[in-house]
Amino acid sequence: MTDLPKFVHIREEGLREGFQIEPEIYPIEKRAALVEALAETGLKHIQVASLVNPKRVPQMADTPELFARIKRRPDVAYTVLWLNKKGFLRALDIPEADIEGGLFLSASDAFCRQNNGCSADDLQEQQREMLDLYLEHDVPLKDIGIATAFGCYMEGDMPIARIDSLVRFAKELCDSRGVAPETLFLADTVGFGNPEDVRRRVGAVREIWPEVAVGLHLHDTRGVGPANFLAGLEMGVDRFDASLAGLGGCPFAGHKGAAGNVCTEDMVFMCQEMGIETGIDLDALIDCARMAEELLDRPLTGKIMHSGSLGAYRGKAAE
Amino acid sequence: MTDLPKFVHIREEGLREGFQIEPEIYPIEKRAALVEALAETGLKHIQVASLVNPKRVPQMADTPELFARIKRRPDVAYTVLWLNKKGFLRALDIPEADIEGGLFLSASDAFCRQNNGCSADDLQEQQREMLDLYLEHDVPLKDIGIATAFGCYMEGDMPIARIDSLVRFAKELCDSRGVAPETLFLADTVGFGNPEDVRRRVGAVREIWPEVAVGLHLHDTRGVGPANFLAGLEMGVDRFDASLAGLGGCPFAGHKGAAGNVCTEDMVFMCQEMGIETGIDLDALIDCARMAEELLDRPLTGKIMHSGSLGAYRGKAAE
Numbered sequence: 001m002t003d004l005p006k007f008v009h010i011r012e013e014g015l016r017e018g019f020q021i022e023p024e025i026y027p028i029e030k031r032a033a034l035v036e037a038l039a040e041t042g043l044k045h046i047q048v049a050s051l052v053n054p055k056r057v058p059q060m061a062d063t064p065e066l067f068a069r070i071k072r073r074p075d076v077a078y079t080v081l082w083l084n085k086k087g088f089l090r091a092l093d094i095p096e097a098d099i100e101g102g103l104f105l106s107a108s109d110a111f112c113r114q115n116n117g118c119s120a121d122d123l124q125e126q127q128r129e130m131l132d133l134y135l136e137h138d139v140p141l142k143d144i145g146i147a148t149a150f151g152c153y154m155e156g157d158m159p160i161a162r163i164d165s166l167v168r169f170a171k172e173l174c175d176s177r178g179v180a181p182e183t184l185f186l187a188d189t190v191g192f193g194n195p196e197d198v199r200r201r202v203g204a205v206r207e208i209w210p211e212v213a214v215g216l217h218l219h220d221t222r223g224v225g226p227a228n229f230l231a232g233l234e235m236g237v238d239r240f241d242a243s244l245a246g247l248g249g250c251p252f253a254g255h256k257g258a259a260g261n262v263c264t265e266d267m268v269f270m271c272q273e274m275g276i277e278t279g280i281d282l283d284a285l286i287d288c289a290r291m292a293e294e295l296l297d298r299p300l301t302g303k304i305m306h307s308g309s310l311g312a313y314r315g316k317a318a319e
Numbered sequence: 320m321t322d323l324p325k326f327v328h329i330r331e332e333g334l335r336e337g338f339q340i341e342p343e344i345y346p347i348e349k350r351a352a353l354v355e356a357l358a359e360t361g362l363k364h365i366q367v368a369s370l371v372n373p374k375r376v377p378q379m380a381d382t383p384e385l386f387a388r389i390k391r392r393p394d395v396a397y398t399v400l401w402l403n404k405k406g407f408l409r410a411l412d413i414p415e416a417d418i419e420g421g422l423f424l425s426a427s428d429a430f431c432r433q434n435n436g437c438s439a440d441d442l443q444e445q446q447r448e449m450l451d452l453y454l455e456h457d458v459p460l461k462d463i464g465i466a467t468a469f470g471c472y473m474e475g476d477m478p479i480a481r482i483d484s485l486v487r488f489a490k491e492l493c494d495s496r497g498v499a500p501e502t503l504f505l506a507d508t509v510g511f512g513n514p515e516d517v518r519r520r521v522g523a524v525r526e527i528w529p530e531v532a533v534g535l536h537l538h539d540t541r542g543v544g545p546a547n548f549l550a551g552l553e554m555g556v557d558r559f560d561a562s563l564a565g566l567g568g569c570p571f572a573g574h575k576g577a578a579g580n581v582c583t584e585d586m587v588f589m590c591q592e593m594g595i596e597t598g599i600d601l602d603a604l605i606d607c608a609r610m611a612e613e614l615l616d617r618p619l620t621g622k623i624m625h626s627g628s629l630g631a632y633r634g635k636a637a638e
Contacts, residue, residue: 156633191626194592195549222629223545223585223622224592230514230546259626266542273513273543301620303542307510307578310541314475 005238007277010268011045012038013217013261014292016081018247020050020059021258022296028062030295032069037288038244039076042280043264048097050081051090067096083116084126085133092137100142101134103127103173103181105166107146110154111189115147124169131177144170145185145217149201151192158192160204167208183215183239188228191221191259195231202235215239218262220246220301225262226270233276242267245289246301263302265289269309282309324557326596329587330364331357332536332580333611335400337566339369339378340577341615347381349614351388356607357563358395361599362583367416369400370409386415402435403445404452411456419461420453422446422492422500424485426465429473430508434466443488450496463489464504464536468520470511477511479523486527502534502558507547510540510578514550521554534558537581539565539620544581545589552595561586564608565620582621584608588628601628 054061077098082088106112109120151157174180202214216232218225248260265285268278289305373380396417401407425431428439470476493499521533535551537544561583568577584604587597608624
């Protein structure tokens with residue numbers, strides 16, 4: 001498999017993905033401590049929280065205070081998610097946040113109405129304004145994300161032609177402003193993807209926009225997430241979102257049909273075992289997953305956090 | 320990926336793998352009902368229980384009674400696991416059990432001493448006797464299994480040379496008796512495998528014994544099981560062991576370091592989505608996983624059993 005990347009970049013999404021759906025709001029100092037512990041593992045990109053409507057997502061209401069609490073490492077990006085202009089302007093007011101320009105598109109119209117409160121076409125049009133706003137504030141465009149790029153519960157499977165047209169729109173928009181993102185992320189928001197489909201969709205994006213790296217944001221809703229991750233690796237994909245301890249929607253907490261991203265530490269283990277570097281200290285990351293489990297006080301879905309890494313056993317066996 | 324098989328055969332191992340490690344002994348009529356429900360899903364091979372020392376594994380003490388309770392389908396094999404001559408002779412006394420001759424080898428000597436109560440070399444020698452016993456009883460040799468074929472906690476990673484020598488031994492033994500098994504299963508007993516390693520080890524077996532199909536028995540101890548399954552598919556492997564609901568060692572039940580086989584219904588979902596047939600009704604299988612969860616009365620680790628198959632959503636979306 002010669003297309004395997006040598007190094008994989010992981011964006012840690014567990015805190016945002018996980019805590020936004022928890023019924024409980026956990027003590028801010030514990031959340032800050034978890035961010036700080038994650039930053040010591042070698043992870044270079046940690047999405048700390050989101051700036052969304054506090055009435056809809058009260059768990060994220062104290063995002064600025066959370067950022068203010070974190071003791072920062074200079075080599076780590078601490079990012080925040082926003083969905084619209086208002087959120088972006090609030091992000092600019094958080095001095096501790098690393099502001100990375102992102103554009104957001106949705107393959108499913110029905111999902112977009114639910115998640116973003118507007119049609120997919122309207123969301124698309126809003127991105128022109130967002131990009132101009134970034135340029136106005138000297139914020140470089142870093143990523144483009146396509147939500148429900150594999151399918152959604154309301155509209156079923158997403159035709160590849162729909163992805164193609166979104167990628168073409170994004171490319172034309174960027175070309176018209178003389179910019180390009182580093183990465184275009186395909187998000188399998190609710191777990192419709194399979195390995196063959198990952199290959200087809202990654203290939204489709206590259207055909208239209210070969211200059212831009214493709215990233216994958218994979219939810220492990222149906223147990224195929226790690227296989228989809230592998231299919232991405234085999235296509236040479238070297239940037240993934242992942243979620244500590246598999247945080248983010250949990251079948252055991254009454255969130256039927258939801259599940260977190262692929263589990264960060266399990267995927268780091270897979271990469272390392274395949275000889276792919278991640279820059280991450282696996283055992284330190286496993287400790288973070290266990291911290292999260294202690295904080296949430298219920299079993300999380302990550303696997304290696306419960307079984308342990310192989311380092312210790314290998315050491316013992318070599319004695 | 321042209322090596323993908325068209326059809327995948329799955330041996331359901333959840334009942335044996337799962338119930339043998341549960342602290343509780345569940346009502347026999349419930350276990351029988353679960354076997355019967357599994358047989359209605361299209362699964363053609365169900366390992367019902369094992370015949371091992373009832374003092375060591377009291378959960379399997381009523382294996383003959385369990386078999387007697389099951390209403391059988393004629394097109395399903397209901398099998399039982401034994402580890403030695405004594406177990407095999409007990410199996411012959413169960414009229415309802417489908418007797419499939421199997422030879423067992425262990426790559427790790429330390430694991431073998433723990434699991435089989437003898438050295439790996441002694442186990443190897445015992446297999447000559449086992450094979451002769453099968454021939455004597457007109458029981459055809461069906462499978463050979465190599466435990467800890469990827470590594471074990473006591474001896475660490477298993478060199479491929481060790482697998483090679485076990486496969487050569489098995490081949491010479493079979494050749495000397497003029498028989499051959501249908502399948503040689505490589506077992507990742509405690510989750511040391513990774514996708515690259517799966518490819519290497521499957522390739523190594525085929526090189527030595529090209530006439531015999533390679534099967535995989537993968538435990539999902541570190542979250543890489545589904546990716547290892549995919550790596551197997553990509554090598555053209557078309558026979559796997561799997562475990563309903565991921566049964567078989569659960570981090571949530573105090574079995575640190577243990578985990579079940581890859582989850583049957585999640586893997587069936589992956590196959591189906593990739594266009595690979597399994598002959599299994601996914602929704603019926605998910606119902607069985609939910610039956611198991613109800614019986615064990617705690618959340619099991621399977622994913623699609625909690626999120627649901629895509630059939631319903633697709634139907635809705637197509638309306």
